Every structure is written in C-alpha cells, then in structure tokens.
Amino acid sequence: MTNVQLKDVRKDFGSFTAISHIDLDIASGELVALLGPSGCGKTTTLRMIAGLEVPSQGHILFDDEDVSEVPVQDRNVGMVFQRYALFPHMSVEKNVMFGLKVRGTPKAEIEKRLEDILDVVQLQQFRHRFPAQLSGGQMQRVAIARTLITNPSVLMMDEPLANLDTKLRGEMRRFIRQLQQRLGITTIFVTHDQIEAMELADRVAVIFDGKLAQYDAPDALYQRPNSIEIADFMGASNIFPCSFSSDGIAVTSFGQLNFDASIVEHRSGSGSILLRSEAIDLLTEKDETVENVLPGKIIGREFFGATINYSVDCGTAVITVNEQSRRMVDVDQDVWLTIESDQIWVIQESV
Ligand SMILES: Nc1ncnc2c1ncn2[C@@H]1O[C@H](COP(=O)(O)OP(=O)(O)O)[C@@H](O)[C@H]1O
Numbered sequence: 001m002t003n004v005q006l007k008d009v010r011k012d013f014g015s016f017t018a019i020s021h022i023d024l025d026i027a028s029g030e031l032v033a034l035l036g037p038s039g040c041g042k043t044t045t046l047r048m049i050a051g052l053e054v055p056s057q058g059h060i061l062f063d064d065e066d067v068s069e070v071p072v073q074d075r076n077v078g079m080v081f082q083r084y085a086l087f088p089h090m091s092v093e094k095n096v097m098f099g100l101k102v103r104g105t106p107k108a109e110i111e112k113r114l115e116d117i118l119d120v121v122q123l124q125q126f127r128h129r130f131p132a133q134l135s136g137g138q139m140q141r142v143a144i145a146r147t148l149i150t151n152p153s154v155l156m157m158d159e160p161l162a163n164l165d166t167k168l169r170g171e172m173r174r175f176i177r178q179l180q181q182r183l184g185i186t187t188i189f190v191t192h193d194q195i196e197a198m199e200l201a202d203r204v205a206v207i208f209d210g211k212l213a214q215y216d217a218p219d220a221l222y223q224r225p226n227s228i229e230i231a232d233f234m235g236a237s238n239i240f241p242c243s244f245s246s247d248g249i250a251v252t253s254f255g256q257l258n259f260d261a262s263i264v265e266h267r268s269g270s271g272s273i274l275l276r277s278e279a280i281d282l283l284t285e286k287d288e289t290v291e292n293v294l295p296g297k298i299i300g301r302e303f304f305g306a307t308i309n310y311s312v313d314c315g316t317a318v319i320t321v322n323e324q325s326r327r328m329v330d331v332d333q334d335v336w337l338t339i340e341s342d343q344i345w346v347i348q349e350s351v
C-alpha cells in the first residue's frame with residue numbers, strides 16, 4: 001500500500017506548459033480519477049507519476065519518499081492503457097506471465113501467481129486462447145492481469161475502457177472497482193468521462209488546462225462544484241446568474257429562491273445559481289405549502305426510458321427538470337417547479 005503525493009508539480013515541453021500547477025494527495029488504497037477534457041494534461045500527469053516523464057518543477061512522493069527522478073522500472077508501478085498491446089502470438093497465460101518471465105522470477109512462483117491472478121480476473125477458462133479469440137472486455141482483463149501479476153504498489157490506467165461499447169464499459173467499471181477494493185491497491189484512473197469518474201473513484205481530480213480545478217469526492221464535485229466550468233463539465237444544465245445575500249436569498253431573473261445561507265460564508269455578492277435538474281419537482285397544481293415555487297409552462301419533453309427531461313419556460317429562463325417517467329406531463333401544460341433550499345448550490349464569483 002502506497003500513498004502518492006504531487007507537490008507543486010509543473011511540466012513544460014519546450015516552451016509549451018502542459019501542466020502549470022498540480023498538488024495532489026492520493027491516500028494508500030484509494031482510487032482517484034483524473035478527469036478532464038482531451039488535452040488538459042491527464043496523461044502527462046500520469047506519466048510523471050509513473051516515472052515516464054520528469055517534472056520540470058515540484059516533487060512526486062511515494063510514501064513520503066521523493067521519487068521525482070526515479071525511473072519507471074524502479075518505481076514498481078503498473079500501467080494499463082486504452083490499447084491493450086497484447087502479444088498476438090502468445091496465449092492468454094503467456095501474455096499474463098510475460099512480465100515475471102523477463103524479470104527472471106522463479107518458475108514455481110510465476111505459476112502460483114498466474115493461478116491467483118487468473119482467478120482474480122476470471123480468465124481461467126480462456127487461458128489457452130489467443131488475443132484474436134477474445135472479446136474487447138476479455139482482452140482488457142488480460143491487460144489488467146498482466147499488470148497486476150507483477151504486484152505493483154500503484155496501479156495506473158489511462159482511459160482503459162475507451163474502446164469498449166457502453167454496456168461492456170459499465171461491466172468493466174464494476175469489475176475494476178471490485179478488483180481494486182479487494183486488492184486494496186492505490187489506483188489512478190484517467191478518463192474524460194465524468195460518469196465513469198464518479199462511478200469508479202473515491203475522489204476525482206478535475207484538471208482543466210494544466211491545472212487542478214477541484215479535488216473532491218464524486219457527490220461533492222457534482223453537488224457543490226466550485227466553478228461554472230466544473231458544474232457544466234459534470235453535466236449540470238441549470239446554471240443562471242444571480243445575486244445573493246448572506247441571509248440565504250438568491251435573486252434571479254425568474255424569481256427569488258431561498259437557499260442554505262451557510263454555503264456562502266456570511267457574504268453577499270453575485271455569482272451563479274445551480275439547480276440540479278433531478279432536484280427539482282414538477283407540480284401540476286399550485287401548492288402553497290412548499291418553498292421556492294416557480295410558475296412555468298412545459299415547452300419540451302425528452303424521453304429517456306427511466307426518466308424524462310422537461311424543458312420548462314419560467315419567463316426569462318428555460319429550466320430543465322429531470323423526472324421519473326412513471327408519470328408523463330404534456331407539453332404546453334402549466335406547471336409549478338419547486339426545489340428545496342438545501343438542494344440549491346450557489347457558485348460565488350471569484351474575487
Ligand atoms: N511529449 C510532448 N511534447 C509536446 N507536447 C506534449 C507532449 N505530450 C503532451 N503534450 C501536450 O500536452 C498537453 C496535454 O497532453 P495530455 O497530457 O496527453 O492530455 P490528455 O491526456 O488530458 O488528453 C496537450 O496539449 C499535448 O499536446
């Protein structure tokens with residue numbers, strides 16, 4: 001079990017700065033996702049942690065020991081990539097054993113570890129097959145097994161599921177999560193998919209433009225993003241300008257809403273209000289007993305099976321409401337939206 005720290009890390013490629021500043025603390029046994037749009041610096045960060053790149057500034061520590069200059073072969077890290085890079089002419093078991101063979105591990109030890117790892121990744125029945133005879137998910141499991149058999153102290157995965165179809169990706173996420181929890185191995189998982197990051201990770205490090213934008217547990221990141229950019233990236237649809245006061249009243253163009261004042265730390269100011277579409281209830285009759293009621297009219301409806309998105313025109317803004325599809329409300333109907341004050345998040349303008 002290894003904890004990993006990045007302290008004031010920067011990476012330049014010539015005159016181009018790929019990472020301008022990252023501080024990160026990954027606890028032993030934790031699964032952290034590095035999340036951000038393509039080109040933001042996720043792979044570069046991972047490669048520095050692995051020892052494939054040396055930081056231009058700052059330090060990388062494993063268990064409090066500075067490994068910034070230690071090359072990859074001396075860091076005991078395991079890497080899994082989007083492209084499986086299996087040896088096509090070798091069977092599953094030969095692919096899995098390869099890393100130990102080149103290290104000169106004794107044969108008996110290799111065979112024991114092979115059995116263990118084939119059990120762990122559930123590939124016993126495919127051990128004599130060749131990569132061409134495997135599905136994408138099975139190949140990815142071989143790639144994971146090949147890495148795990150070397151007993152890395154840190155496991156790193158760079159968009160390992162990007163080549164798989166949606167359903168298989170879901171299965172592989174659960175598989176990776178269970179495996180990681182069972183082994184208790186510190187894991188860093190790179191993805192540009194926010195759903196994948198939230199489903200898998202203990203904590204998510206959002207990277208924008210070479211900087212760490214927020215580092216939090218998935219629910220905190222989703223419910224309490226610290227900027228509009230993060231809210232938007234995490235999939236929020238209702239973000240509107242507002243002014244707010246320290247007594248918990250937010251004024252928007254479409255009305256006043258009460259929110260939990262403790263989130264603005266006794267300040268007043270301007271910023272943006274975030275109304276998560278699934279936190280809003282849609283009423284077909286006016287109810288005087290609930291707080292934060294906004295009148296509106298349904299102007300659009302998208303059916304997703306389990307849920308429905310309604311577009312509701314509230315005068316100066318169109319608000320998206322996500323509801324269970326057990327009940328359907330028609331387009332053009334007058335409705336009232338309501339949201340509990342503790343479901344509202346206010347993003348303060350940075351000063
Ligand atoms: N070896 C390199 N030389 C020059 N620029 C690089 C190199 N590696 C990455 N970059 C640049 O650094 C930025 C971050 O890249 P990368 O870490 O691969 O992003 P991500 O994995 O988030 O898509 C990109 O603009 C990329 O073009």
Ligand SMILES: [Mg+2]
Binds near residue numbers: 043
């Ligand atoms: Mg990348």
